[in-house]
Structures are given as C-alpha cells and as structure tokens.
Amino acid sequence: MKFGVNTFLFTSPFTDESTGILKMIRKIGFDGVEISLENVGDFDYGDTLKALKDNGLVCCSVCGFFTGDRDLRGNQSQQDTSKRYIMECIDACFALECDLLAGPFYSAIGRARKETEEAKEEQWRAVVNNLKELCSYAQKRGVYLALEPMNRCATDFMNICGQAIDMISDVGSPMLKIHLDTYHMNIEEKSAPMAILDAGADLFDIHVSENDRGTPGTGSIDWKGIRDALVRTGYDRYVVIEAFTPEIPVGGLAASIWRSTEKSNVDLARKGLSFLKALFAE
Known part of the structure; x- marks a missing residue:
C-alpha cells in the first residue's frame, strides 16, 4: 500500500513557499502528497513538480477547495465559476503528472439545509450535466474525478457512498470515481467497510483520520475492518492522511478544529503513518 498526506495538515494555502515542507514529508516516510489548490495562481505547477521529484515524492492527487461561489448546483453564475475552477484543477493535475482530482466538487462546503424534493431533483440534474462536461474535459487530460461524500453538517447533497454510486451511473463517464x-463515513455510513466494498473498483481515493479528525489509530474507527475491505477490493492507490490541527487556521476553521489532538502536526503525521504501515503489514 502507498501512503500520502494532504497539505492541509501543514499549510493553508499551499503556495510556492510551501514546497519547503516536501523534504519533511518525505523524511517522515510518505510516498505521495495530496496538494490542495485553494486559489488559482497560489503556486507554480512546474516548480512544484520539480520540488516533488527532487524529494522523491509524487503528487498522488489534487484536492479541490469548494467554498463560496464554487457550487455546481448553485445559480448559473456559481455553476460557471465552479466549472472554471475545476477545469483549472484538472489542468493542475496534468501539469503535476497526477491522474486524480478529488473532493466534494458537486457543491460548496457548508451548504446544508432542508430542500424540497423538486429542488433536490433540479440540483441533481444540474450536477449531472456539469459533471458530464467536466468529465469530458478531464478525459482529454487523462485525469479522473473522484466524488467525496461528506457529513450532514458539510452538505445536504451527498452524504453516503450510495449517492456517489448513483451519480456515477447518471453521469455515465469512465472518468468519474469515488x-x-x-471521518465522514464514521458519521454517515452504517458500515464503513461495507461502503468501501460497495464502491469497489470505483474507489480511487481514501482519506484517513480518526473519529475526532486526528491521528489514525487513536480513537474509535474500525481500522481493521477498513483495511480488510480495501484489501478485498484490490485497492492499490494511496491511503491519504487528511487531518487537521488548530496550527493551520484556514484548514482548521473549515474542519471546525478547536483543540489540539497531538503536540504538533508533525507528531500527528509520524504517529499516523507509523500506525497505518503497521496496520497494512499485519
């Protein structure tokens, strides 16, 4: 199994100056980095790719940052804004020699409210149509799009794996994955291992953190069940630590992190990776 870490654990936003963390990430023992592209122009793709290679790392995925007007089910202006941003993220993937854009790109994070059935159907159609266009764009660049279901406080649109499976069916593109x-599965799924098995070969990315969004292996998540499900599906992509600490204000605020779960983000990364390597070595 290959292991990666999301840049939110160490910095937000990721900029040209952030490439200095790559040496530390490699020294900890990670194989890849999931880079969050918060704003177009935050960093130079070519320089970042060189820094990754210089440190023996790969960009295992680009993580979209969906707030404000980046909303594929919003009004037309919001949909257009989101599509332009997602296309830029796809271009970033291509430039970083990465084949995956991951995240909840169906809507803005934090949009969570009661909707009428009519509104739900209209929003679903809008996302389907937008994703068809985006998948076509992504296919030309060899980039997959992986939908991330999130918990009920983050979105009312897609909370469980089954909804992502339905979206893939409706969009009908080989580029759309899960x-x-x-953390989100622990809140919403009846069984995280079963959700993984349901995703099957369409599972292209998995974020790991504890039930408190801290260090994997320190809380109540069913790690052996998750490991066994990943092995059964033949998952061979990256297991990515996406955890947050109050040390990184933007990421921490977005994740509602108000207290420290470790002495530092470096401790979290080291302990989490050590746990995961031991888990998958059993």
Whole structure:
C-alpha cells in the first residue's frame, strides 16, 4: 500500500513557499502528497513538480477547495465559476503528472439545509450535466474525478457512498470515481467497510483520520475492518492522511478544529503513518 498526506495538515494555502515542507514529508516516510489548490495562481505547477521529484515524492492527487461561489448546483453564475475552477484543477493535475482530482466538487462546503424534493431533483440534474462536461474535459487530460461524500453538517447533497454510486451511473463517464473519507463515513455510513466494498473498483481515493479528525489509530474507527475491505477490493492507490490541527487556521476553521489532538502536526503525521504501515503489514 502507498501512503500520502494532504497539505492541509501543514499549510493553508499551499503556495510556492510551501514546497519547503516536501523534504519533511518525505523524511517522515510518505510516498505521495495530496496538494490542495485553494486559489488559482497560489503556486507554480512546474516548480512544484520539480520540488516533488527532487524529494522523491509524487503528487498522488489534487484536492479541490469548494467554498463560496464554487457550487455546481448553485445559480448559473456559481455553476460557471465552479466549472472554471475545476477545469483549472484538472489542468493542475496534468501539469503535476497526477491522474486524480478529488473532493466534494458537486457543491460548496457548508451548504446544508432542508430542500424540497423538486429542488433536490433540479440540483441533481444540474450536477449531472456539469459533471458530464467536466468529465469530458478531464478525459482529454487523462485525469479522473473522484466524488467525496461528506457529513450532514458539510452538505445536504451527498452524504453516503450510495449517492456517489448513483451519480456515477447518471453521469455515465469512465472518468468519474469515488473518494471516501473515514471521518465522514464514521458519521454517515452504517458500515464503513461495507461502503468501501460497495464502491469497489470505483474507489480511487481514501482519506484517513480518526473519529475526532486526528491521528489514525487513536480513537474509535474500525481500522481493521477498513483495511480488510480495501484489501478485498484490490485497492492499490494511496491511503491519504487528511487531518487537521488548530496550527493551520484556514484548514482548521473549515474542519471546525478547536483543540489540539497531538503536540504538533508533525507528531500527528509520524504517529499516523507509523500506525497505518503497521496496520497494512499485519
């Protein structure tokens, strides 16, 4: 199994100056980095690719940052804004020699409210149509898009793996895949291992953190069940630590992190990776 870490654990936003963290990430023992592209122009793709290679790392995925007007089910202006941003993220993937854009790109994070059935159907159609266009764009660049279901406080649109499976069916593109997160699954799924098995070969990314969004292996998540499900599906992509600490204000605020779960983000990364390597070595 290959292991990666999301840049939110160490910095937000990721900029040209952030490439300095790559040496530390490699020294900890990670194989790849999931880079969050918060704003177009935050960093130079070519320089970042060189820094990754210089440190023996790969960009295992680009993580979209969906707030404000980046909303594929919003008004027309919001849909257009989101599509332009997602296309830029796809271009970033291509430039970084990465084949995956992951995240909840169906809507803006934090849009969570009661909707009428009519509104739900209209929004679903809008996302389907937009994703068809985006998947066509992504296919020309060899980039997959992986939908991430999120918990009920983050979105009312897609909370469980089954909804992502339905979206893939409706869009009908081989480029649309699934991205699962142990934190969100712990809240929404009846069984995280079963959700992984349901995703099957369409699972292209998995974020791992504990039930408190801290260090994997320190809480109540069913790690052996998750490991066994990943092995059964033949998952051979990256297991990515996406955790947050109050040390990184933007990421921490977005994740509602108000207290420290470790002495530092470096401790979290080291302990989490050590746990995961031991888990998958059993």
